[in-house]
Amino acid sequence: MATDRTLLGLTLALAALLLGVVVFPQWLTFLVMMSLARGLVVLGIVLQMRAGLVSFGQGLYYCIGGYTAAMLGSLYGVREVAVLIVAAILVSTLVALVLGTLLSRYRDIFFAMLSMAFSMILYGLLVKSPALGSTDGFNVPAMTFFGWKPEAQSTGVYILTCVLAFLIAAAYHRYQKSPAGYLAGAIRENEIRVEYLGSSAQSLLHCKYVIASVISAVGGLLSALATGHVDPEMAYWTTSGEFVFIAILGGTGHVAAPFIGSTLFSLVRTYAYQFFPYTWQMILGLVLLLIIVFLPRGLWSLVQRANSEKPRAADR
Amino acid sequence: MQPIVRTEQLCRNFGAVVAADNITVAISPGEVVGVIGANGAGKTTFVNMVTGYLKPSAGKIYFRDRDITRLKPRQVMRIGICRSFQIAQLFPELSVLDNLLVAVSSSDSAWPHFLKPLKSPARIAAAEQVLADYRIEGFRDTVVATLPQGVRKLVDIAMAMVSRPAVLLLDEPTSGVSVEEKFAMLDTIMAALRGAGATTLFVEHDIEIVERYATRVLAFYDGRIIADADPETALNDADVRRYVVGSQIHRRQVRE
Numbered sequence: 110m111a112t113d114r115t116l117l118g119l120t121l122a123l124a125a126l127l128l129g130v131v132v133f134p135q136w137l138t139f140l141v142m143m144s145l146a147r148g149l150v151v152l153g154i155v156l157q158m159r160a161g162l163v164s165f166g167q168g169l170y171y172c173i174g175g176y177t178a179a180m181l182g183s184l185y186g187v188r189e190v191a192v193l194i195v196a197a198i199l200v201s202t203l204v205a206l207v208l209g210t211l212l213s214r215y216r217d218i219f220f221a222m223l224s225m226a227f228s229m230i231l232y233g234l235l236v237k238s239p240a241l242g243s244t245d246g247f248n249v250p251a252m253t254f255f256g257w258k259p260e261a262q263s264t265g266v267y268i269l270t271c272v273l274a275f276l277i278a279a280a281y282h283r284y285q286k287s288p289a290g291y292l293a294g295a296i297r298e299n300e301i302r303v304e305y306l307g308s309s310a311q312s313l314l315h316c317k318y319v320i321a322s323v324i325s326a327v328g329g330l331l332s333a334l335a336t337g338h339v340d341p342e343m344a345y346w347t348t349s350g351e352f353v354f355i356a357i358l359g360g361t362g363h364v365a366a367p368f369i370g371s372t373l374f375s376l377v378r379t380y381a382y383q384f385f386p387y388t389w390q391m392i393l394g395l396v397l398l399l400i401i402v403f404l405p406r407g408l409w410s411l412v413q414r415a416n417s418e419k420p421r422a423a424d425r
Numbered sequence: 426m427q428p429i430v431r432t433e434q435l436c437r438n439f440g441a442v443v444a445a446d447n448i449t450v451a452i453s454p455g456e457v458v459g460v461i462g463a464n465g466a467g468k469t470t471f472v473n474m475v476t477g478y479l480k481p482s483a484g485k486i487y488f489r490d491r492d493i494t495r496l497k498p499r500q501v502m503r504i505g506i507c508r509s510f511q512i513a514q515l516f517p518e519l520s521v522l523d524n525l526l527v528a529v530s531s532s533d534s535a536w537p538h539f540l541k542p543l544k545s546p547a548r549i550a551a552a553e554q555v556l557a558d559y560r561i562e563g564f565r566d567t568v569v570a571t572l573p574q575g576v577r578k579l580v581d582i583a584m585a586m587v588s589r590p591a592v593l594l595l596d597e598p599t600s601g602v603s604v605e606e607k608f609a610m611l612d613t614i615m616a617a618l619r620g621a622g623a624t625t626l627f628v629e630h631d632i633e634i635v636e637r638y639a640t641r642v643l644a645f646y647d648g649r650i651i652a653d654a655d656p657e658t659a660l661n662d663a664d665v666r667r668y669v670v671g672s673q674i675h676r677r678q679v680r681e
Contacts, residue, residue, distance in 0.1 A: 280540070288530035288537035295516045295527050302514040304498040305476075305507065306531035307588065313537070320539075 115282050115364065122365075123275040130264060138267050140379075142335040144372040145274040147355065149328030151367035152281060153321035154356045159290075160317055161297030162216065166224030167352050169231055170201050170322040172344035174329025175249075176241070177201075179339040182250045190252045190269060193330060201326030205319040213315035228344050235341035246340025249333050266334045273331065274368070277324055282364045284320075293317065354393070358400055360407020369408055427489065429454045429624050430475065430506070430592055435484035437470050437648075444470040445481070446648040454591070457615070458626040459639030459656065461669050466645035468628045469511065472594045475626075476508045477501035488592070503535065505591035511600055511628075513581035517570035521561065521580055524569055525552035525587065532588035551587075558617045559583040574601045575610055582614055586621060593618060595627040599634060607631065611638060632660065632670050644669050 129138060150171045157164050177197045181187040187196075208227055215223055236244050251262045259265040284290045292313055295303050300310045333339045342348060351374070359370020381392035404410050428451035437445040445467045452458055462468045473479040475486055477498040486494045488504055496504070516524050529548045530537060556562045559579045564572060569580065578598055585593060598614060599607045615638055618625050629635050635642060635656060642659035644652040646668045652659040659665055 283540045283542075286542045286544070287539050288527070288541075288543045289539040291519075291523065291527050291543050292531075292537055294518065298516045298518060299514050301478075301498075301510075302516065302584070303531075305502055305514070306528050306584070307499045307502045307535055308531050308537065309497075309499055309535070 113282075116279060118365070119275055119278055119282070123271055126271045127268065130267060135263070138263065139335065140372070140375055142263075142267055142270045143332065144375050145270050145368060146328045146331035146335060147352070147375075148368035148371035149274060149277060149331070150325040150352050151355045151359065151371055152277065152364070153323075153325035153328070154352050155359075155361045155367050156281070156293070156317055156321045156324070158356060158361050159285075159297065160293040160314055162220050162314065162318075163353060164224040164321070165221045165346065165349050165353060166226070166228035167321070167325050168344045168346070168349035169224070169228035170205070170325035171329035171332070171348065171352070172228075172231055172235070172339075172341070173197070173201050173204060174326030174331075175333035175339040175343050176235070176329075177326070178330045178333045179247055179249045180241070182252065183247055188250065188252055189256075190254050190265070190334070193252070193334075194273075194327070197326045197330045198323050201322045202319055205322035206315075209315040209318040209322075212318060213311050225346050225349060228349055229346055232341050232344040232346075235344065242340070244341060246338060246342075249337050249339065252334065262337075263335070266331070270331045270335065273327060277327065278364050278368070281324075285364065289313065289316075354397055356407075357397065358407060360404075360409035362406060362409045362413055366407055366409035373408065426453050428452055428487075429489060430626075431487040431490075432471075432475070433485045433487070435471070435474060435486065436482045437467075437474060437479060438482045443648045445474065448484070448648075448650055450643065450650060450653065452592075452624060452626065454624050455622070456624055456626075457618075457638055457640045459635035459642045460626060460628045460645065461630070461632070461635055461642060461665075462645030463669060466669075467648040468645050469596055470648075471645070472508065472596050472626070472628060475501075476506060476594055499535070502588065502590070506594070507585040507588060507590035507592070508594040509578070509582045509585045509596060509598060511597045513574075513577040515569045515577060515580055515584070518568065520566050520568055521556070521564045521572070521576075522549070522552055522566060524580060524584060525555055528552075528584040528587040529555075555583050555587055558586075558620065560613050575603070575606045578602060579610065579613065583617075586617065586623070589621055590623060592624045592626070595625065597628050597630065599629065599631060607634065608637075636660065 126141060129141065150167055154164055154167050174197045177200050178193045181193055181196055187193065212220060212223055235241055254265040254269055292303060292308060296310045296313060303310045329343060355370040355374045356367060358374055359366035377396055378393060381389035385392055431451045433449055435445055435448040448471060460468045470479060474481050477496050481494060485492060488506060493501060493504065516527065526543055526548055529551045530543055556565055561576055561579050564576055569577065582595065582598065599611065602610060611634060639656050642652065642654065642656050643650055644659055644665045651664045651668065652662040660670055
């Protein structure tokens with residue numbers, strides 16, 4: 110049986126990252142946690158991009174995941190992370206099922222703007238809700254991880270983040286090779302043909318929207334656990350814009366691309382902020398400009414280019 | 426014999442323009458119907474209505490006595506009516522095989538699987554059989570965007586036939602195909618359709634093609650059917666010669 114190189118790569122990456130629990134300095138584990146958590150949100154965007162839709166409102170589900178964890182922890186005294194995961198999945202599924210009935214009817218800029226509008230509605234509600242911390246948000250208490258209470262909370266969050274990111278990435282990889290995964294590209298290229306093959310493009314897009322929302326909510330939950338805090342900025346349009354930025358940075362060609370893009374984004378932003386505290390946004394803009402001009406298919410296209418040149422090198 | 430497709434007083438207006446005006450027609454199983462008419466005569470509107478792409482302003486469409494007037498394209502496809510398009514509707518960034526695999530998997534089930542792989546041995550075998558039926562095996566791994574027009578048309582029709590529909594509607598199958606390729610291409614298509622036992626209705630401007638392949642001709646003019654008969658009778662009808670084929674027959678007589 111042929112080895113699935115992607116699955117092998119993901120497994121090796123998981124092993125290396127888990128080793129990081131004892132090897133990585135604290136700043137690096139935090140960077141990995143945040144990159145993976147945000148990478149999951151970007152994976153949700155990429156899933157929709159492959160079907161031709163760009164969501165400028167994925168922050169909605171990032172925020173829903175985070176607030177579900179924070180509210181259950183702070184307001185209802187839940188201390189088990191498994192409960193938070195189930196709750197985040199249920200809440201995001203429910204919201205996405207309702208909003209998706211409307212959103213799946215729209216394409217192009219209309220989908221982008223409408224998704225952003227829903228995200229901004231949540232932002233507005235949170236900002237005006239003193240019970241939910243208003244603009245300051247509130248903290249997420251320490252949790253147990255499937256019954257295990259680690260000495261340092263960050264160790265548990267780190268392992269959970271790595272494992273969940275691996276499981277979701279592996280499932281996404283399988284999805285990409287499935288009929289539904291291929292139909293995403295087919296819908297982007299020709300909806301009429303998809304209909305005449307007997308499938309409903311709208312229902313498929315609705316389903317993909319729900320899946321993308323759940324993945325993003327898990328990303329939000331992990332991010333909230335990593336930082337120990339949530340605030341309405343999670344649903345603000347600039348947060349969603351950053352996720353789209355990362356999706357373009359990494360590319361849509363491979364499951365690893367959003368995570369690579371997310372890591373690079375975190376590094377660029379950190380160093381830009383350190384060395385150019387007053388003009389760091391300009392550095393980010395410049396990086397995006399360079400990527401669009403020189404790598405329109407994102408960073409992953411470098412790997413694709415290298416792979417396509419291998420046989421030619423062997424021929425010589 | 427019970428008609429496989431029947432329309433009753435089918436009408437379609439686009440504002441003040443009447444694209445279909447009281448079209449009543451019954452098509453029997455196994456027929457190969459050539460639909461002719463000048464541009465704007467209502468041929469494609471008729472095909473679009475029968476396949477669910479356009480809803481009629483009035484009238485009914487029946488498939489084996491089942492009213493399908495309000496069905497959506499995917500529902501029409503599921504009951505056994507498929508179509509090809511004047512401009513081939515394919516997935517240009519995928520290979521020919523992948524296009525057919527998507528068609529095969531969609532034909533298996535209306536709701537695609539999310540985790541099982543698309544490329545199963547059974548599906549690949551089914552897709553390769555279709556490639557062989559339409560003699561496009563040589564383009565198996567070619568990306569559709571790079572295909573010549575004639576091959577795209579064949580892939581378009583092959584995809585429509587994957588689900589083995591009872592009725593296939595072809596909208597101008599030879600448009601954009603060179604004169605030299607036309608007959609060879611249609612020989613391949615018609616042989617495959619006969620093999621599949623599909624009732625065929627094809628829209629065509631080239632009268633020589635209609636004469637050669639059709640067993641019956643529907644001539645459209647101004648949204649109405651002005652002749653419905655066997656090819657010889659229909660093509661010699663005075664109104665058909667005046668409004669539809671006159672110039673083509675005249676050209677052919679001069680050539681001969």
